[in-house]
Amino acid sequence: MSEIKLLAEVSAFIKNRYAHYIDGKFYTEGKQTITVINPATEEIITTIAAADQTEVNQAVEAAYNAFQITWRNVTPEGRQNYLLKLADALTNHKEELAQIDTLCTGKLIGVARFEIEQSCSFLRYYAGWATKISGETISQTSQPSMSGEGYTGFTRREPIGVVGAIVPWNFSVMITVWKLAAALACGCTFIVKPSEFTPLSLLLVAKIAHEEVGIPAGVINVINGFGHIGQALIDHPKVAKISFTGSMATGAKIGEACVKNNIKRFTLELGGKNAAGFLADVDIDKAVQGIIEAGLGHQGQICASAERFYVHESIIDQVIEKLVVALKAIKIGSPLNTNNQFGPLSNKPHFEKILSFFDKARQEGDEIVYGGKAVEGKGYYIYPTVIRAKSEDSALMQEETFGPVLSFFPFKTEEELVHLMNDTPYGLTASIWTNNLSKAIRLVEEIEAGTVWVNMHIALDPSISFGGAKGSGMGREFGSEFIHAYTELKAVMIRY
Numbered sequence: 001m002s003e004i005k006l007l008a009e010v011s012a013f014i015k016n017r018y019a020h021y022i023d024g025k026f027y028t029e030g031k032q033t034i035t036v037i038n039p040a041t042e043e044i045i046t047t048i049a050a051a052d053q054t055e056v057n058q059a060v061e062a063a064y065n066a067f068q069i070t071w072r073n074v075t076p077e078g079r080q081n082y083l084l085k086l087a088d089a090l091t092n093h094k095e096e097l098a099q100i101d102t103l104c105t106g107k108l109i110g111v112a113r114f115e116i117e118q119s120c121s122f123l124r125y126y127a128g129w130a131t132k133i134s135g136e137t138i139s140q141t142s143q144p145s146m147s148g149e150g151y152t153g154f155t156r157r158e159p160i161g162v163v164g165a166i167v168p169w170n171f172s173v174m175i176t177v178w179k180l181a182a183a184l185a186c187g188c189t190f191i192v193k194p195s196e197f198t199p200l201s202l203l204l205v206a207k208i209a210h211e212e213v214g215i216p217a218g219v220i221n222v223i224n225g226f227g228h229i230g231q232a233l234i235d236h237p238k239v240a241k242i243s244f245t246g247s248m249a250t251g252a253k254i255g256e257a258c259v260k261n262n263i264k265r266f267t268l269e270l271g272g273k274n275a276a277g278f279l280a281d282v283d284i285d286k287a288v289q290g291i292i293e294a295g296l297g298h299q300g301q302i303c304a305s306a307e308r309f310y311v312h313e314s315i316i317d318q319v320i321e322k323l324v325v326a327l328k329a330i331k332i333g334s335p336l337n338t339n340n341q342f343g344p345l346s347n348k349p350h351f352e353k354i355l356s357f358f359d360k361a362r363q364e365g366d367e368i369v370y371g372g373k374a375v376e377g378k379g380y381y382i383y384p385t386v387i388r389a390k391s392e393d394s395a396l397m398q399e400e401t402f403g404p405v406l407s408f409f410p411f412k413t414e415e416e417l418v419h420l421m422n423d424t425p426y427g428l429t430a431s432i433w434t435n436n437l438s439k440a441i442r443l444v445e446e447i448e449a450g451t452v453w454v455n456m457h458i459a460l461d462p463s464i465s466f467g468g469a470k471g472s473g474m475g476r477e478f479g480s481e482f483i484h485a486y487t488e489l490k491a492v493m494i495r496y
């Protein structure tokens with residue numbers, strides 16, 4: 001099979017030029033516009049209206065009313081059933097959603113389908129949590145009150161209220177659905193502002209949730225717009241929590257703005273400059289396969305991807321030589337062609353940013369071993385690139401590219417490896433590759449990152465926490481951490 005044919009439903013959906021989904025209805029009006037470009041062809045997919053303060057106010061009122069009147073009063077079992085039904089409905093629409101996402105992001109169609117499957121796994125996992133959210137009972141631990149009477153205490157986990165999610169373009173459906181699944185399970189209502197590069201797929205998710213699953217109007221709302229719309233959500237007093245995923249620079253602004261807005265609750269899932277360390281004992285072929293998996297999924301546009309590769313000096317030459325042979329065999333081309341293994345970068349500014357990194361590498365004296373340039377012709381295609389950094393301080397070893405750029409540096413000792421891996425303001429993910437489990441465990445303890453994988457890189461499980469140490473974020477997602485993120489803890493003490 002090769003180039004897949006677009007479903008009629010996809011073209012029909014795009015033709016509608018829907019811009020926002022608020023209180024169970026589509027809206028198409030707005031003063032500004034967003035032009036959606038197919039990164040594989042550079043053709044315009046559609047132009048839609050961008051929101052302004054009017055749509056933000058409408059969405060917040062809808063979500064606030066839905067929280068107060070309907071959603072918080074749905075029983076936990078009711079919320080569980082809705083989330084399970086939503087998982088089934090999104091599964092039924094998998095191909096449609098995947099095709100829209102591929103058109104807007106250049107993601108390989110197989111990766112886009114996997115994204116929808118993963119989104120449904122998160123929905124099913126958090127459906128289970130809806131009936132298991134509880135506080136604790138605490139026996140009296142100190143002196144009774146002055147009157148001599150005793151007391152007992154317990155805690156309750158109450159839904160935080162209206163959640164405003166601000167999300168990036170790389171996995172807009174999955175990142176949003178995992179936030180939404182946890183927020184709805186807790187009894188919160190939800191507004192998402194997608195990235196201006198990927199405004200379409202979440203509109204379809206919201207429509208399916210309301211029209212096919214019956215999730216009440218106002219529980220899930222989508223407003224498309226630029227960065228200032230994210231800011232308007234932060235500024236709105238009826239939004240109780242901001243759940244942000246994106247770059248460190250934007251995250252810092254959002255954290256500051258939330259604190260200034262009466263200490264609004266926030267979670268930040270930010271970027272990384274993730275490292276993978278390969279000890280001398282690894283099998284070279286497995287190392288090469290591991291590097292490709294760690295660094296090149298979705299053309300390197302995964303926050304958890306590795307960009308810095310520290311390989312023991314005794315094997316680094318062999319690893320790079322075999323890696324280049326493997327990269328030369330990768331089929332680059334249309335993401336809708338199932339024979340292709342590597343698509344374009346997702347948008348023009350990002351494509352240009354990655355090309356500028358190659359200029360920096362040349363200026364700094366790094367060696368570009370393979371790639372380092374755009375593929376000729378239409379589309380934002382760049383060759384997967386291998387760089388031998390001149391110094392551990394090279395821009396390519398320090399700054400997040402968020403692209404298919406694999407930068408290498410040798411090490412001699414484990415102490416040196418730990419120093420190199422930790423020498424970054426980021427701390428999202430890392431991986432250690434070795435056959436020696438004792439060494440791996442020792443290194444896991446030393447590495448400063450929210451997730452450390454051993455002999456693997458990039459695997460997400462809804463039950464295992466995910467998030468950034470150091471500058472890569474604030475708070476954690478997945479597992480019970482997500483329940484804490486969307487509930488406020490209330491302590492109750494009763495005299496008896």
Ligand code: NAD
Binds near residue numbers: 167
């Ligand atoms: P970005 O920070 O530019 O934008 C993210 C979102 O924030 C977009 O919706 C954007 O419109 C909005 N925004 C921009 N300025 C804003 C402002 N001042 N106030 C409020 N909202 C604003 O990030 P991006 O380019 O879309 O995504 C790439 C980045 O996201 C990378 O750094 C990547 O590592 C990170 N990321 C992190 C994770 C994670 O889970 N940790 C996952 C995916 C992506």
